[in-house]
Amino acid sequence: MNGDSLVIGQTNAGKTSFCLRFARFLGLRELQWMVERTDGVRERRRMPLSEAEQLLSSGDPHRTRELQTLFLPVPRGKADRMVKVTDSAGLADGLHQDPTVRKAMAQTLRSMVDAKAIIHVIDAAMIGQELHAMRDGKTFRLHALDEQMLALGRSRSAYIVLANKMDLPSAKDGLRWLKQYFDKEKVIPISAREGSGFHEVKRYVWRLV
Ligand SMILES: Nc1nc2c(ncn2[C@@H]2O[C@H](COP(=O)(O)OP(=O)(O)OP(=O)(O)O)[C@@H](O)[C@H]2O)c(=O)[nH]1
Numbered sequence: 001m002n003g004d005s006l007v008i009g010q011t012n013a014g015k016t017s018f019c020l021r022f023a024r025f026l027g028l029r030e031l032q033w034m035v036e037r038t039d040g041v042r043e044r045r046r047m048p049l050s051e052a053e054q055l056l057s058s059g060d061p062h063r064t065r066e067l068q069t070l071f072l073p074v075p076r077g078k079a080d081r082m083v084k085v086t087d088s089a090g091l092a093d094g095l096h097q098d099p100t101v102r103k104a105m106a107q108t109l110r111s112m113v114d115a116k117a118i119i120h121v122i123d124a125a126m127i128g129q130e131l132h133a134m135r136d137g138k139t140f141r142l143h144a145l146d147e148q149m150l151a152l153g154r155s156r157s158a159y160i161v162l163a164n165k166m167d168l169p170s171a172k173d174g175l176r177w178l179k180q181y182f183d184k185e186k187v188i189p190i191s192a193r194e195g196s197g198f199h200e201v202k203r204y205v206w207r208l209v
């Protein structure tokens with residue numbers, strides 16, 4: 001396994017927040033990444049992490065519109081190895097009116113086909129909210145897009161689900177449901193906002209190298 005992993009999920013699940021928080025957790029002050037635009041052009045970028053945090057993550061859906069590969073140094077003996085974690089544009093239902101968003105989603109789908117290791121981010125708080133809203137006896141079902149991502153993940157040699165937004169109250173019930181639905185050991189609860197759960201994420205990602 002070459003340690004490269006692709007971060008996927010619905011739009012707004014917290015993929016970019018996860019990547020930036022992971023870099024912070026690892027003690028990086030400066031971010032090195034490769035951006036692959038939807039026209040295929042690749043650009044190397046360097047930026048202080050604090051600047052990237054302001055620039056890359058906001059409350060708007062469809063914020064990420066390019067593949068952003070972060071280079072993370074892993075100490076291995078005398079020479080560091082690099083782990084690559086690629087943040088992708090979030091998926092959403094329907095045909096989006098903005099062509100750049102459509103192109104970005106198509107780029108995510110293409111990269112999903114090639115990815116060996118997949119990190120699937122799910123908003124556990126949203127699942128919890130949806131569970132609470134269903135008081136009419138209907139059974140809760142995972143969103144069709146997440147279902148597709150799960151099917152793809154299962155076909156890969158490495159697959160993990162990050163139950164994100166654990167700092168929000170409804171996320172507890174969301175996590176309980178996710179752990180029942182997925183293999184329990186595949187689900188890591190995290191809060192990209194507060195930085196919880198990252199020791200386990202690190203253990204998982206380092207195993208890939
Ligand atoms: N409360 C809480 N909010 C979070 C957490 N992680 C992300 N968010 C918020 O969720 C929103 C979306 O976060 P992003 O990281 O931009 O989500 P994304 O999955 O990259 O979204 P796209 O790029 O649009 O696909 C932002 O308002 C974040 O601040 C978390 O752990 N807890």
Ligand SMILES: [Mg+2]
Nearest residue numbers: 015016063064
């Ligand atoms: Mg994003």
